[in-house]
Amino acid sequence: MLKRARNIFWLASRDFANEWQMSGFFILALAAVLGPMMILFGLKFGIIGSMLDNLIQDPRNREIHPVGSGRFDMAWIEQLRARPEIGFIIPHTRSIAATIQLNSETSSRILTVEMIPTDQGDPLLPQIHIPTEMHQVVLSDSAARKLNVKPGDSISGSLSRRFQDKSERVYLDLKVVDVAPLGSFSRDGAFVTLALAEAAEDYRDGRSVPTLGWDGAESNEQRTYPGFRLYTRSIYDVAPISRALEKLGIEVRTRAADIDIVRNMDRNLTAVFWVIAVIGLVGFSFSLGASLWANVDRKRKELSVLRLVGFRTGDIVWFPIIQSLYTAALGWFTASLVYQGVAYTINQMFSAQLKQGENVCQLLPEHFLIALALTITSSFLAAALAGYRAARIEPSEGLREI
Amino acid sequence: MSLLHPQPGPSPTQDKVLIYHLRDVIKTREAEGAGFRLVVPSLQIAMGEKIALIGESGCGKSTLLDMLSMTLRPSKIGSFRFRPERGAAPVDIAELWRKKKLNSLGDLRRLRIGYVMQTGGLLPYLTVRENISLSRRLLGLPEDDLVEVLAKDLGIRNHLDKLPHLLSVGERQRVAIGRALAHRPAIVIADEPTASLDPIAAERIMSLFIELVDELSITVIIASHAWRHINRLGLRHLSHRTHRDEQGTMTETVVSG
Numbered sequence: 001m002l003k004r005a006r007n008i009f010w011l012a013s014r015d016f017a018n019e020w021q022m023s024g025f026f027i028l029a030l031a032a033v034l035g036p037m038m039i040l041f042g043l044k045f046g047i048i049g050s051m052l053d054n055l056i057q058d059p060r061n062r063e064i065h066p067v068g069s070g071r072f073d074m075a076w077i078e079q080l081r082a083r084p085e086i087g088f089i090i091p092h093t094r095s096i097a098a099t100i101q102l103n104s105e106t107s108s109r110i111l112t113v114e115m116i117p118t119d120q121g122d123p124l125l126p127q128i129h130i131p132t133e134m135h136q137v138v139l140s141d142s143a144a145r146k147l148n149v150k151p152g153d154s155i156s157g158s159l160s161r162r163f164q165d166k167s168e169r170v171y172l173d174l175k176v177v178d179v180a181p182l183g184s185f186s187r188d189g190a191f192v193t194l195a196l197a198e199a200a201e202d203y204r205d206g207r208s209v210p211t212l213g214w215d216g217a218e219s220n221e222q223r224t225y226p227g228f229r230l231y232t233r234s235i236y237d238v239a240p241i242s243r244a245l246e247k248l249g250i251e252v253r254t255r256a257a258d259i260d261i262v263r264n265m266d267r268n269l270t271a272v273f274w275v276i277a278v279i280g281l282v283g284f285s286f287s288l289g290a291s292l293w294a295n296v297d298r299k300r301k302e303l304s305v306l307r308l309v310g311f312r313t314g315d316i317v318w319f320p321i322i323q324s325l326y327t328a329a330l331g332w333f334t335a336s337l338v339y340q341g342v343a344y345t346i347n348q349m350f351s352a353q354l355k356q357g358e359n360v361c362q363l364l365p366e367h368f369l370i371a372l373a374l375t376i377t378s379s380f381l382a383a384a385l386a387g388y389r390a391a392r393i394e395p396s397e398g399l400r401e402i
Numbered sequence: 403m404s405l406l407h408p409q410p411g412p413s414p415t416q417d418k419v420l421i422y423h424l425r426d427v428i429k430t431r432e433a434e435g436a437g438f439r440l441v442v443p444s445l446q447i448a449m450g451e452k453i454a455l456i457g458e459s460g461c462g463k464s465t466l467l468d469m470l471s472m473t474l475r476p477s478k479i480g481s482f483r484f485r486p487e488r489g490a491a492p493v494d495i496a497e498l499w500r501k502k503k504l505n506s507l508g509d510l511r512r513l514r515i516g517y518v519m520q521t522g523g524l525l526p527y528l529t530v531r532e533n534i535s536l537s538r539r540l541l542g543l544p545e546d547d548l549v550e551v552l553a554k555d556l557g558i559r560n561h562l563d564k565l566p567h568l569l570s571v572g573e574r575q576r577v578a579i580g581r582a583l584a585h586r587p588a589i590v591i592a593d594e595p596t597a598s599l600d601p602i603a604a605e606r607i608m609s610l611f612i613e614l615v616d617e618l619s620i621t622v623i624i625a626s627h628a629w630r631h632i633n634r635l636g637l638r639h640l641s642h643r644t645h646r647d648e649q650g651t652m653t654e655t656v657v658s659g
Contacts, residue, residue: 003542011525018527018565305523308473309537310512312505395473395511 008315011306012322015299023327026288030331030375033284035338037277038363038371042343044273046362048266053358055235055259058183059123062087062231064242067251069094069226077228085237090117090194091225093201100190100200102174104155106148111188113143115200116229118191123231129178131193134211136177138191144179146188151178161204163216170203170214198223235259281378288327289382292320296390307395317387324383328375336368419488421589421621422447422470426480429465437652440465444658445640447621449488449588452612453659454637455625461644462655463625464593470623471515471591472507475499486514486588512540516582516620518592518611523578524566530577531562537585552580555614572603579611589621597627609635 016023055061072091081089092098098115118138120130129151131137137157139149149155153176160169180191199209208216232238238259242252296303303316343361350360424445431438440462447453455463468474472495476482479499485492498506516537517523524533532539535549553559556576558569566574575595582590595611596604608624612635615622624637640659646652 004540007540011527014527014532015525301523302525305519305525307508308471308511308517308523310508310540312508395471395508 004311004315005318008311008318009322012319013326015302015319016323016326023323023330026291026327027330027334029287030284030327030379031334031338033280034331034335034371034375035342037280038335038339038367039342039346039361040276041273041367042339042361042363043346044269045364045367046359048262048269049362050354050358050360051262052266055262059231061235061255061259062123062233062238063254064230064232064238064245065253066227066230066245067253070250071224071226072228073222073224077225080230083241085232085241086230087233088119088121088123088231089228090119090122091228092117093197094226097201097204098197100157100159102143102147102155102157102190104147104149104153106153107146109146111143111146113140113188113190115192115197116185116189117194117197119194122191124184125178125180125191128180131177131191131196134193134196134199135172135174136193137174138178138180139176140180140185140187140189140191141182142186143188143190144176149176151176159200159203161206163206170212172212277374281374285378285382288324288379289385292324292383292386293389295323296320296386296393300393303390304393304395307393313391316393317384317391319390320386321380321383324379324386325376328379329372332372332375335371339363419449419485420446420483420492421449421451421485423483423485423492424481426478427469427476427482428478429469429474430477431465438462438465439652439654440469441654441656442466442469442658443656446659447623449485449621450619451621452615452635452637453621453623453640455623455640455642455657457625457627457642457644459627460653461642462657463627466657467591467593467623467625471517472498472511484510484514486510512537513585514588516585516587516590518575518578518582518590518595520594521571521574521598524574524581526566529563529565530558530569533566533577534562534580534584536581537587541585543585548586549580549584552583552614556580556610572599572607575599575607576610579607579614583614583618583620586618587620589623590615592622592624594626595624612637 074091077089077091080086093115095114099112100115101110101112103110118125118130120132122130125138128138129136137155139147144150147155155174155176156171157174158169158171160167162168180189185191195211199212199214202209202219203214203216206216207219208214230241232241238254238256242254242256245252303319306316306319307313343359343363346361347354347359354360422445424442427442427445429440455466457463465474469476472484476499479496482495482499483492484495493510495507498510524530525536528536531549531553534552535545538546538549550559553562556579558573558576558580561569561573561577566577569577575598579595582592592611596608599607612622638659640657642655642657644653644655646654
């Protein structure tokens with residue numbers, strides 16, 4: 001059995017190699033179908049993959065932003081923070097009260113910036129020193145450039161108010177602990193501790209701030225915040241959390257629509273790709289099948305000689321199948337080479353627009369294996385019919401011309 | 403070394419071991435209203451015999467050869483016994499056909515029968531050497547110098563490593579003869595082996611063929627439509643009568659010997 005299998009394998013291989021022109025055409029024909037399909041899928045996978053990666057990586061897509069202003073106390077915020085879907089939440093003070101004027105020794109201008117409360121785990125400040133004390137700030141990229149400062153520099157800040165019909169101004173020394181990445185905050189801003197933002201609000205509202213020695217009225221009022229900055233753990237938590245907030249009567253704004261667009265696009269493009277892939281592979285199977293079928297006719301005499309010298313019906317079936325598997329494997333290999341070349345070129349063309357490690361055209365190793373499996377399956381099916389036909393050749397046909 | 407011109411030995415035809423023994427074997431074919439029937443009331447072929455089957459095309463030669471080579475199932479079998487080895491019990495071919503043991507028939511063919519076809523029937527993707535040793539290889543026989551010896555006797559030793567398409571038609575027929583003999587079968591069946599050759603080449607190759615089977619003590623059955631040299635080569639002629647009925651719709655050939 002093994003010996004016969006080895007012999008039929010040997011004969012089919014020799015025939016395949018001997019008709020190398022014919023075999024070569026079919027390998028190229030397969031590569032011509034499979035190569036563009038791999039490139040198409042590579043583009044889909046690369047582009048949509050990058051878009052999804054961006055969506056996942058960009059914290060703004062995980063942000064749930066309350067519209068307008070409400071009245072949220074710290075207990076409520078803490079309650080929300082305890083939910084497992086919440087990645088980061090911090091309240092903010094009234095935006096009018098949350099500005100501060102900054103100036104540095106290295107720049108002549110005085111810059112008015114927004115203060116954004118921050119804390120450990122802020123997704124806008126990944127791998128960055130977070131302010132932990134009132135005098136520490138992280139400047140946005142544009143603010144740092146305008147003030148011409150770098151991490152470690154000292155700057156001074158000032159707040160002004162009208163209190164008891166007088167203009168007043170307080171000064172405080174600040175330390176730039178870090179500069180936020182370019183994409184985190186596009187305007188002039190300073191990430192500060194919640195305590196500093198609260199102090200600024202208290203000062204502007206005419207309340208005293210004992211920790212900084214700022215005068216004002218005493219107040220025991222329970223502090224409420226008009227809004228908060230909230231990020232869920234993943235983009236998939238955005239929809240349930242925003243639904244929950246809306247149920248509480250808090251109108252929110254999210255990028256859920258953007259996420260849905262990309263996910264829809266992924267689904268639709270995948271469907272389109274599969275339609276093209278199926279049409280291509282079915283077409284290829286038919287053409288390979290037709291040629292193998294015709295080969296059986298062309299090689300009728302040779303095949304009947306094989307029957308005559310003692311090959312069994314079941315052995316002959318393997319003759320076209322083995323040859324189709326050669327076509328499949330070599331065609332796939334050629335297509336993979338074509339893909340590698342084209343993918344490299346495409347990625348080079350777009351390299352300027354891409355971040356490090358991002359590709360427009362990309363396939364994973366398992367995609368190559370899936371392509372191989374699909375090709376082998378369709379080739380096998382195409383050849384099985386021809387094999388069945390070959391098996392029906394009578395040995396006596398080889399004895400004479402028909 | 404050569405197989406030709408060895409010392410004379412005892413003729414294998416003298417001790418009558420029957421390699422083929424057929425009785426009342428009939429094959430009927432029907433096509434487009436025209437019928438054809440081959441009737442073999444009795445046929446005995448002894449081991450080592452050289453048989454010639456001469457007749458017009460369409461007289462049933464091929465049908466008989468196909469039945470003898472066990473590739474065509476007879477319509478009716480009285481008895482059909484095949485005894486490929488002197489000491490062994492005969493194989494009941496009728497039984498194998500009845501039980502549809504096609505693979506057993508295939509194994510028997512592979513091991514015991516060699517074929518020479520009208521035009522080569524060589525595999526174009528194998529070299530001459532591989533073509534000649536194909537049957538040996540398929541049987542798993544060890545390498546032996548018979549392939550070289552046959553190639554030398556057949557005058558194709560210079561072509562052993564070429565592909566068949568580089569050879570002339572006559573040379574290809576020599577290769578085909580080599581392949582039929584290389585695994586030392588019990589019987590070689592040749593259907594019009596020289597029909598595609600010119601008369602001079604045909605005669606030379608036929609003489610060579612007969613000499614080789616003689617030396618290897620292989621039984622041979624050769625079919626041909628017109629051949630002048632039977633008597634000179636010492637072949638036994640199978641007799642056959644063909645007649646048509648009045649309407650001309652039924653042709654019947656009776657072969658016996």
